[in-house]
Amino acid sequence: MSETVTSQKLDERTSFKSFVKTHIFDLTAYAGLAVMLVLFLIFNSGPRLMYNFSAVVQAAAVYSILALGAVFIYSMGFMDVSLGQQVGVYVILMILIGNKIGGPGGVVVGFLVSLALALACGAINGAVSIFLGLPSIVTSLFLMFFFTGAQYLMMESTGENTIKLIQNVKPADRNTYTLMLIGIIILLAIIGNYFFNYTKLGKYTRAIGANKVAAKQSGISLVKWQVLGYMALGFCAAVASFVMLTRTGTAGKGTGSGYAMDIMICLILGGMPLKGGMKSKISCALVGAFTYTLLSNVLTTMGVPLNWVNFVKACIFLLIVLLTCRKPNGVLPR
Amino acid sequence: MEKEPIIEVRHMVKNFGPTRALRDVDVSFYRGEIRGLVGENGSGKSTITSIVAGMQKATSGEMFYKGEPWNPASMVDAQLHGISMVLQEANTIPNCTVAENIFAGRFNEFAKANSFLSMKKVNAAAQKLLDSFGLQRIKATDNINQYGFEDRKLIEIVRCVSDETEVFVVDETTTALSHEGRQILYKLIHRLKDENKSVIFISHDMDEILEQCTDLTVLRDGEIKGHLNRAEMDEPDSVKKIRFLMVGREIGDAYYREDYDSSHLPEVALKLDHVSFGPIKDFSLELHKGEIIGFGGLSGCGMHEIGRAAFGLEKLSEGKVTCGDREIKSCLDAIENGIGYISKNRDTEALILEGSIAENIVLPSVNALSHGTFVSPKAEKQLADGEIENFRIKCNSGKQWVNTLSGGNKQKVSFSKWTAKKSDVLIMDCPTRGVDIGVKQFMYHVIDEMKKQGKSIILISEELAELIGMADKILIMKDFEVTHEFKRDPKLSETDIIEYMI
Numbered sequence: 001m002s003e004t005v006t007s008q009k010l011d012e013r014t015s016f017k018s019f020v021k022t023h024i025f026d027l028t029a030y031a032g033l034a035v036m037l038v039l040f041l042i043f044n045s046g047p048r049l050m051y052n053f054s055a056v057v058q059a060a061a062v063y064s065i066l067a068l069g070a071v072f073i074y075s076m077g078f079m080d081v082s083l084g085q086q087v088g089v090y091v092i093l094m095i096l097i098g099n100k101i102g103g104p105g106g107v108v109v110g111f112l113v114s115l116a117l118a119l120a121c122g123a124i125n126g127a128v129s130i131f132l133g134l135p136s137i138v139t140s141l142f143l144m145f146f147f148t149g150a151q152y153l154m155m156e157s158t159g160e161n162t163i164k165l166i167q168n169v170k171p172a173d174r175n176t177y178t179l180m181l182i183g184i185i186i187l188l189a190i191i192g193n194y195f196f197n198y199t200k201l202g203k204y205t206r207a208i209g210a211n212k213v214a215a216k217q218s219g220i221s222l223v224k225w226q227v228l229g230y231m232a233l234g235f236c237a238a239v240a241s242f243v244m245l246t247r248t249g250t251a252g253k254g255t256g257s258g259y260a261m262d263i264m265i266c267l268i269l270g271g272m273p274l275k276g277g278m279k280s281k282i283s284c285a286l287v288g289a290f291t292y293t294l295l296s297n298v299l300t301t302m303g304v305p306l307n308w309v310n311f312v313k314a315c316i317f318l319l320i321v322l323l324t325c326r327k328p329n330g331v332l333p334r
Numbered sequence: 335m336e337k338e339p340i341i342e343v344r345h346m347v348k349n350f351g352p353t354r355a356l357r358d359v360d361v362s363f364y365r366g367e368i369r370g371l372v373g374e375n376g377s378g379k380s381t382i383t384s385i386v387a388g389m390q391k392a393t394s395g396e397m398f399y400k401g402e403p404w405n406p407a408s409m410v411d412a413q414l415h416g417i418s419m420v421l422q423e424a425n426t427i428p429n430c431t432v433a434e435n436i437f438a439g440r441f442n443e444f445a446k447a448n449s450f451l452s453m454k455k456v457n458a459a460a461q462k463l464l465d466s467f468g469l470q471r472i473k474a475t476d477n478i479n480q481y482g483f484e485d486r487k488l489i490e491i492v493r494c495v496s497d498e499t500e501v502f503v504v505d506e507t508t509t510a511l512s513h514e515g516r517q518i519l520y521k522l523i524h525r526l527k528d529e530n531k532s533v534i535f536i537s538h539d540m541d542e543i544l545e546q547c548t549d550l551t552v553l554r555d556g557e558i559k560g561h562l563n564r565a566e567m568d569e570p571d572s573v574k575k576i577r578f579l580m581v582g583r584e585i586g587d588a589y590y591r592e593d594y595d596s597s598h599l600p601e602v603a604l605k606l607d608h609v610s611f612g613p614i615k616d617f618s619l620e621l622h623k624g625e626i627i628g629f630g631g632l633s634g635c636g637m638h639e640i641g642r643a644a645f646g647l648e649k650l651s652e653g654k655v656t657c658g659d660r661e662i663k664s665c666l667d668a669i670e671n672g673i674g675y676i677s678k679n680r681d682t683e684a685l686i687l688e689g690s691i692a693e694n695i696v697l698p699s700v701n702a703l704s705h706g707t708f709v710s711p712k713a714e715k716q717l718a719d720g721e722i723e724n725f726r727i728k729c730n731s732g733k734q735w736v737n738t739l740s741g742g743n744k745q746k747v748s749f750s751k752w753t754a755k756k757s758d759v760l761i762m763d764c765p766t767r768g769v770d771i772g773v774k775q776f777m778y779h780v781i782d783e784m785k786k787q788g789k790s791i792i793l794i795s796e797e798l799a800e801l802i803g804m805a806d807k808i809l810i811m812k813d814f815e816v817t818h819e820f821k822r823d824p825k826l827s828e829t830d831i832i833e834y835m836i
Contacts, residue, residue, distance in 0.1 A: 199707045200700055207697060210686040217647070217683055218697040218751065219669035278689040 025279065029271030029287050036294035043301040052297060054178040058247050060293040061181040062087075062240045066259065067266045067285035068192040069236025072201065072229040074272055075280035077209040078129075078136035080230070081260045083237060085147035086121060088256030090114035090241035092154050095165045095251050107167055107245075115238040122234030126227035144260075155253045162252040170246045177246075184243065188236070189286055195232065196282040205229045209276025265313065266292045268320050337364045340501060340532045341386060341404070341417075346395030348381050348556075350738050355381045356392070357556040363501065368523055368533040370543040373553035373580055374770040375742025376728040379536045380422075381556075383503045386534075387419035388412035400500075410439060416500035420507045422741050422768060423681055426478050426486045433460035433474040436493045467492050468518055482634060483679075484512050491519060495526075502526055503534045506741060508542060509767050512632055512796075520546055538742075538770050540573055552579040581772045589775055590803025591782050596822040598625035598806065603790035604673065604759050606644060609653035613814040614639055616653070621759065621790045626781065628805030629794040631835050636814035638678055641763045641794045644668075645675040657759065669698060671759075674752030678763040678794075684748040685736050692718035692732030694747050698755045721750035725776070741768040749777060760784065761792045766800060778804060798828040810834040 020027065044052045066083065073080060097110035121143060129139040155163070171177045196202030204225040207215040216222055245251070270288025273279045295316070299309045339362035348356040356378045363369055371379040385392045388406030397404040399415070406412040409419065426435050433456050437444070444459070445451045460474035469488055478486060487510045495502060502523065508516050523533045523546065537543050543550065550562040559579045566572060604621040614636055621627055629637040642648050644655055646668040655662040657671040665675070677683035686694055695718045696703065703713045718732040725746040729739065736747055745768055752760055762781075766774045781791060781804055795801050801808045808820040810831055818834040820826055 195707075198709055198711070200704060200709060203693075203697075203700055203709065207686060207689070207693075210689050211682075213683050214686050215697070217645075217665055217675060217677060219666055219701070220697075221666055278686065278693060 025271035025273060026281070029269060029284065029291070032269060033287050033291045033294070036291050036298060039298045040294050040301075043298055052301065054174055056290070056293050056297050057178050057181050057185075059296070060289050061185055062244050062247070062259075063262065063266050063289035063293060064185050064286055065188055065236050065240040065243060066263050067270070067289045068188055068282065069233035069240075070263050070267060071192070071196060071272065071280060071282055071285050072205050072232040073136070074267055074274075075196075075202070075205045075209045075276045076226060076229055077274075077276035078226075078229075079260075079264060080125060080140040080143075080233060081137060082121075082125075082140045082143035082147055083233075083263060084256040084259035084261075085144050085151060086118065086237050086256070087241045087244065087259050088151045088251065088254075089147050089154070090118060090238055091245050091251040091255050092151060092163065093117070094242065094245050095163050096154065096158070099163075099166050102167070104167060104169070107165070107169055111238065111242050114241055115235065118234035118238040118241075119231050120234075122230035122232070123227050126230035127223060130223050130226055151255070152253060162250050164250045165245060168249070170249065181243065184239075185286070188239065189282070192282050192285070201225065201228055201232065202282075206276070206278050206280055209280065210278045262292065265317050268317065269295075339363060339398075340365050340400060342398040343382065343386070344396045344398070346382065346385065346397070347393045348378075348385065348390075349393045355556050356395075359395070359556070359558055361551060361558055363532050363534060364549075365532050366527055366530045367548045368527050368535055368546060370547035370550040371534060371536045371553065372538070372540075372543060372550065372576060373559075374772055375746075375768075376740040377553040377580070377770075378556040379553055380505050380740065382553075383419060383505055383534055383536065386412075386501075387417050387503055389419070413494060414498075416498050417503070418494035418496075418499050418501070419503035419505060420487070420490050420494055422506040422510070425490055428479055430478055431457075431474065432464070432472060432476050432478055432481070432489055433457045435478050435489055436460045436463060436474070438493070463492050464489075467522070483510055484515050487511055488515050488518060491522065495522065499526070499531065501532045501534065503536075505536045506538065506768050508537055508539065509796075516542075538768065538774075540576065540771070544572070550576070552576060554580060554582055577771060580770070590778055590800070594822055594824050596806035598785075598790075599623035599788055603657065604644060604792075605656045606640070607653050607656065609643055609650055609655065611643060611648045611650045611652075612639065614643070615814070617643075617816075618653075619644075619809075621792060623758075623790055624785055624788045625807070626785055626791045626793055626805045628801035628808040629792065629811060630796075630798055630801050630808055630831060631811035635811040635835070637794050637809075637811045638763055639814075640811075641675070641761045641792060644761050644792060645673060647675075669755075672757050673759040673761065674698070674755055674757030675761045676748055676752065676763060676765050678767065680741075680744055680748050680767070684751075685744060687735075687737040689736060690733050691722060691727060691729055691736055691739070691747055694736055695721050695732070695750050695754050698751050702755070717754050721754045724753070725750045726773075742770050742773055745769050746773060749780075753780065757789070759790045759792075761794070763794045764796060765793070766795075766797070798831055802826050802828065802831075 070080070093114050094107060094110035097113055098106040100106065101109055125136065125139050125143060128134065129136045171180060204215065204220045207218070207220060208222060208225060212222065266288035267284055268274065268288065269291045270284030270286070271281065272284040272288065295313070296309060299312055304312065341363040343359055343361045346356050346359040359378070359382060361382065371383070373379050384390050386397060388409045388411050399417070406415065427438060437456050437460060441451050441456065444455045457474045464470070464472050464474060469492065472481065472485060472489065478489065481489070487507055504519065504523065508519060511519060523535065526533050527548065535547055544567055548564050550567055551558060552560045562572065562576065599622055601623045602620050603623045606617060606619040609617045617640065619627070629640060631637050639648065643650065646655065646662045646664045657673060660667065660671050662668050662671065662673070668675070681687055692714060696714045699717060700709055703709050703717065715732065722729065722732055727743050727746045729743070736744055739747070749765060766777055769777065784791060793801065793805055806822050808831070809816045810818045810820070812835060820831065
C-alpha cells in the first residue's frame with residue numbers, strides 16, 4: 001500500500017517536473033508578462049492608467065505585427081537585421097506618395113507600393129541566401145545597408161529632417177484609435193495563427209528550422225517555403241509601417257531604427273526558441289511584444305532615465321541569451 | 335567461490351514523463367564476463383547502461399561500483415573512474431583531427447606545466463593508440479570528416495578504452511561497423527574479459543550475442559525477465575527461449591519471405607539509365623513494379639550512393655533517373671512521383687528529433703492532407719495514430735517527441751513516414767538497423783505485403799541474411815561497381831555472396 005502511494009507521488013513529481021522542463025520557455029514568458037502587468041497596474045493608477053494603457057497598445061501594435069511576421073523566419077532559425085530600415089523606408093515612401101497624390105487614395109497607393117516592395121525584399125532575402133548558400137543574416141545585412149542608404153537619399157531629396165503626411169489617417173478620438181489598433185492586432189493574430197498552425201507555411205517553416213535535411217528529404221522545397229516565410233514577414237512589415245504612420249504621421253532619417261533588435265528581444269521574451277524548430281509558437285509574438293512594451297512603460301513610469309531603460313533592456317537580453325545559449329542546442333539564429 | 339560484482343543496480347526506476355522506462359530493476363555485473371543485454375526496442379537496455387555510465391540520472395534506486403555507492407556526475411566522470419560507453423549514434427567532434435577527438439578533454443596530459451600544448455605529442459600518442467587497435471590505416475593527423483561513420487565509430491572506441499577502463503559498455507555499436515570493425519571490437523572485448531574486466535554488450539544480433547557473450551540478461555518493458563549463463567546459452571532451444579523472454583510470446587518461424595517466386599509485373603517503376611556521379615560510372619538499373627532488388631557489399635562499396643541517386647539526392651554528371659515518363663532530378667521530384675527513401679542516417683537525415691512522432695509521420699503527407707490552404711489536425715492525428723498502431727511504436731501518444739524514443743522506435747517512425755504516404759517505390763537504406771527481432775519480423779511482413787500490392791523496393795542492407803531472405807534479385811557491389819547478381823534461390827547462402835564482396 002505504502003509502496004503504491006510512494007510510486008504515485010513519484011509519478012506526480014516526475015510528470016510535473018517533465019511538464020516544467022518541456023514548457024520552461026512558455027512558463028517563463030507568461031510569468032514575465034504577468035509580472036509586467038502587475039507592475040504596470042501598481043505604477044499606473046487613476047486616470048493615468050487609461051492613458052498609459054492606450055500608449056502601451058499603440059507601441060505594442062507595431063511590435064506585435066512585426067513580431068507576428070518575424071515568427072515565420074525565426075521558426076526557420078533565421079533572422080532579419082534589415083527590418084528597422086525597411087520599416088523606415090516604407091513609412092517615408094507612404095508619406096511621399098501620399099502627399100504627391102493627395103487624399104486617402106494617395107495613402108492607399110503608398111501602402112500598396114510599400115507592400116509590393118516589402119514582398120519583393122522578402123523574396124530576395126529568402127531566395128538569395130539559399131541560392132548563394134549564405135547565412136540569412138548576411139543577406140539581410142546587405143538589405144540593411146541598402147535600405148539605410150535609400151532612407152538617407154529619400155530624406156535628402158526632400159531637403160527636410162522630418163516629413164509629415166498631409167492627409168490625416170488617425171481617428172480623432174484616442175479611445176477609438178486604441179480600439180482600432182486592438183482590432184488590427186487581433187485580426188492579424190488570428191490570421192497568423194491560422195497560417196502558422198493550420199497551413200503548410202507554418203508546418204514547413206518549423207520543420208526547416210528543426211532539421212533542414214530531414215525537411216528536404218520529406219518533400220519540402222526549401223527555396224519556396226523560405227521565400228514564402230520571408231514574404232509573410234514582408235507583408236507584416238508593410239502593415240506595421242502603415243500602423244506606425246497612423247500613429248506618428250511623420251518620418252525621418254531615424255524612423256524604424258533599432259526595430260530589428262527590438263523584435264528579436266520581443267520574441268525571446270515571448271519564449272521563442274532562438275534556433276527555431278517545432279517549439280516555435282505564434283503566441284511568442286504577442287506575449288513578447290506586450291512584455292517588452294510594458295517593460296519600457298513601467299521603467300519610464302518608475303522614473304528610470306531613458307539611457308538606463310536601454311541599459312536594463314540590454315541586461316535582460318544578455319541574461320536571456322546566456323540562459324538559452326547554455327542549453328545544449330540553444331544557439332543564436334543563423 | 336562467490337563472484338564479486340563490479341556494478342550492482344538496486345531498485346532502479348527511470349521515468350520519462352509518464353513513460354516508465356525502468357521498473358524497479360535489480361541487476362549485477364561481474365568481473366571477467368561479457369554480459370549481453372537483449373530486449374525489444376524500448377525495453378530499457380540502453381537506459382540502464384546510460385545511467386551506469388553517467389549519461390543520465392535514475393528517477394530512484396541506487397548503484398554500487400566496486401562496493402561503493404555510485405552516482406556519476408557525467409560520462410566524463412564515469413570514464414575517469416573506469417566506466418566507458420560507446421553509443422549507437424555518432425559521437426565524434428566534426429572538423430577536428432582524429433587525434434583531437436581521441437584526446438578531447440585530456441590535453442593537459444600533453445602540456446608542460448599547463449603551458450604550451452605539444453600537438454606533436456598528441457598526434458604521436460593518438461597514432462600509437464590507433465596502431466595498437468590495428469587501425470594503422472587511420473591517420474591521427476587527418477580531419478575526422480574524411481572518415482565514414484564506421485571508422486568514426488572505431489575512433490570513438492579507441493577514445494573511450496584505456497588501461498584504466500574497468501567496465502566497457504557497447505550499446506548497439508556493431509550495427510554501425512563493417513566486418514573488419516566488428517572483429518576489432520570482438521578482439522577488444524575478449525581482451526578486457528581476460529584482463530578480469532567487465533563488458534556489457536547490447537545488440538539485436540542474436541548470433542553475435544550467442545557467439546561473443548559469456549552471460550545474458552533479457553529485459554522486457556523495463557523489467558528483467560531472465561538471466562542465462564553460457565551453458566544455458568549453448569542449449570539447442572536457447573534462441574527460442576530468449577525470444578520468448580524478450581517478446582513475451584512465441585515469435586514463430588515465419589521471419590523472412592517464405593516464397594521463392596521472384597516474378598514481378600512487367601512495368602518499370604524506376605529506371606537508372608547509364609548514371610554517372612562521383613566514383614559511380616555508367617550504372618544502370620530497372621526496378622519493376624512488385625519487385626524487391628537488394629544491394630549488398632562492404633562499407634564504401636557504393637550501394638548507399640546508388641540509393642541516394644535513385645531518390646534524386648546526387649547530382650548526376652551523366653545519365654538520368656526516371657520514374658515512368660518523369661525524370662527525377664531532385665528528391666522533391668522523387669516524392670511527387672511516389673518514391674520514398676529511408677535514410678541510413680536516421681537522426682540527421684530522416685527524422686526531426688526535436689519534433690513529435692505525429693509531426694514526423696505526417697510530414698511527407700501534409701500536401702495530401704491539405705484542402706486549399708487548410709491542413710486538418712484531425713486528419714493528421716488519424717494518419718499518425720494509424721501508423722503508431724500499425725508499427726506498435728512504444729509511446730504515450732503521437733505528441734511524444736522522437737528524441738525520447740529508443741533507437742528501434744525511431745526507426746519505426748522513419749519507416750512509417752513512407753507507409754503513411756503510400757509510396758509506390760520505396761528505397762530502404764538499412765531499414766532494420768538497430769531494430770529488435772519482433773519489429774524486424776513486422777517490417778519484413780510489411781515489405782512482403784508491399785511487393786504483393788505491386789509496389790517496388792530497393793533494399794540496401796549490410797545484413798546478407800536479410801537480402802537473401804527478402805530480395806528477388808541481389809546486386810553485390812565492390813569498389814562502386816556491381817560484381818555479381820544473384821537471383822532469389824533457396825540454396826543461396828551468405829558464403830556464396832561474400833566472395834564477391836571482398
